[in-house]
Amino acid sequence: MENGGAIFKRATTQWVFMDMLRAGTERVITYDVKVPEADVLKAIRLPQRFCIQGTVQAKVPEVEAPVGGESCVMVNDCLPVLEAIAHLVPAEAPGQTDKVDLRLPETITEQQLQRAAELWAMDQPVVDTCGETIDQATLKLITAHAVSCTPIDRPLPEMPKANVTVTRTILAPIPCQGVVLGFYDSAGNPIGNTFTVKVEVTTDADVIAVGIDEDLPIGWKVTPLDNGGFVYKPSKIQWTYLGLLQAGETRTIVYEVEVPPTLPVEPPPPDGCGIYHAEHIAGVADTGLPCIEDIPIGGDNRVELTKCLNVIVAISRWDVERDTVDLSLSDLITLPQVQRAVAFWLEEEEVPYTCGAKIDFETLKEIIALWLTNTPICEALPSVAPGECQGR
CATH class of the missing domain: 2.60.40.10 (Immunoglobulins)
Structure with a gap:
């Protein structure tokens, strides 16, 4: 891609400078490396780590030193989920499939975030990840990168501790x-x-x-x-x-x-x-x-x-006309329900749906008090008797 003024020999991957390299100057060589397709590497279990080795030499003075900096790359036929989402091109219409474009930047867009959430919610795999799905921890990481506008190859920013x-x-x-x-x-x-x-x-x-x-x-x-x-x-x-x-x-x-x-x-x-x-x-x-x-x-x-109603609950839900329980009724006891409770008490009859419970003297008094004070059955009775209500 860029030879920095040197002559390149492809067969041996060597560069030779034909001029003198002055002290304090810099020469830059840039080259692309194409990895064989996955089917060519099928004999090798991927992912696999490959390293590049090289030396820099000079004749006058006699110098030989290793090339420093980064030297190894990871080769894989499956993208990590985070990498795939950052380079995802979501399908535009039903029937189409998502695609990955590695030329896209390392930042996650709102559209990519929303698509990641859809894949997470529906338990669907992410394209080009060899069937990997998104778990909640990964979705939170994707969200953190997207909302903070942090590229996925950069650490997330520090934020104050929260309660x-x-x-x-x-x-x-x-x-x-x-x-x-x-x-x-x-x-x-x-x-x-x-x-x-x-x-x-x-x-x-x-x-x-x-x-x-x-x-x-x-x-x-x-x-x-x-x-x-x-x-x-x-x-x-x-x-x-x-x-x-x-x-x-x-x-x-x-x-x-x-x-x-x-x-x-x-x-x-x-x-x-x-x-x-x-x-x-x-x-x-x-x-x-x-x-x-x-x-x-x-x-x-x-x-x-x-499966057994409390006696007072059963009375508050008693449908007098049908003579049975109706759970859709309210928490307020009515006069007809009080009258039915009195009948249960007089006859010492078991109240249906209460697993055999009967209305005793104390329970009947409480039922009457709830009715007279217009108090919902799940609330405490007032400590002072209210004034006389119209119609009673």
């Missing part, structure tokens, strides 16, 4: 009851077996590429309701934020969880102490830049499961 807080809130269909199983609507569809989870992420300093990884019991189905700007990966129940989360900013993820309605659960103890079978949600968060790993997700993690 990232992640909090989970579990919203059960009946807050004071938990998730109930074995209940169906008139069409035969399961009800009461879904709950909502809210995950809030905030930081006191700027961070790039936040990852959320939730771990739920096997068989529980997750449906995102609001990804909060994150990209969701269904196969792993993971979310990744492809941007800068600024200091003081909060991002919220909301998803719904469906528990299999036929899941076996242990019944509550006969003493009625209110202990339910429970499962747990575990999860961690991390960031790409600065690199912060294993951030605990605080807040709620316990999901109570039962």
Whole structure:
């Protein structure tokens, strides 16, 4: 490419200068090396490290010294994922495939970042990587390089340490009851077996590429309701934020969880102490830049499961006309429901869907008090009796 004034002999890869090299001067030789195609190197297991050796010599004075600097290159028929993404030309239309152009710069564009996120979310391999897929750690690294405008062959910049807080809130269909199983609507569809989870992420300093990884019991189905700007990966129940989360900013993820309605659960103890079978949600968060790993997700993690309603819950959901439970009813007890509770008490009859529980004297008083004070069943009764309500 550039001989620096020397004569080049291709057969022996030698250069000879026909003039004197003056002290303090510089000569530059530049040449390209073409590596044989992969099928020619099939006898060699790739990747393989190859090194170039050379000497510089002079006759007057007599000098021979090794050529310094870089000498080895890695030859591979598969690109590293980060390298492939930086040189990716995403497909422009359905049916087309992604391509790699090694003439592109080492920086990652927004288009390349979005395509990387799509490949991650769909578990698809990256072109020219011999089938490699992108995991969450790699996607965060790609995001860090893209957002910070750092070429992939350069180290990422330093960023101030941040305190990232992640909090989970579990919203059960009946807050004071938990998730109930074995209940169906008139069409035969399961009800009461879904709950909502809210995950809030905030930081006191700027961070790039936040990852959320939730771990739920096997068989529980997750449906995102609001990804909060994150990209969701269904196969792993993971979310990744492809941007800068600024200091003081909060991002919220909301998803719904469906528990299999036929899941076996242990019944509550006969003493009625209110202990339910429970499962747990575990999860961690991390960031790409600065690199912060294993951030605990605080807040709620316990999901109570039962096939037996609490007596007061059953009364609040009692459809008097159909004389059965309807879980879609509210937390407020009505007069007809109180009257039905009185009938259960007078007849000492077991309340359906409560695993054989009956209404005793104290429970009936509480039901009546909840009705008279218009208090939702999941809230504490007021300490002072309210004024007389119109219509009572």
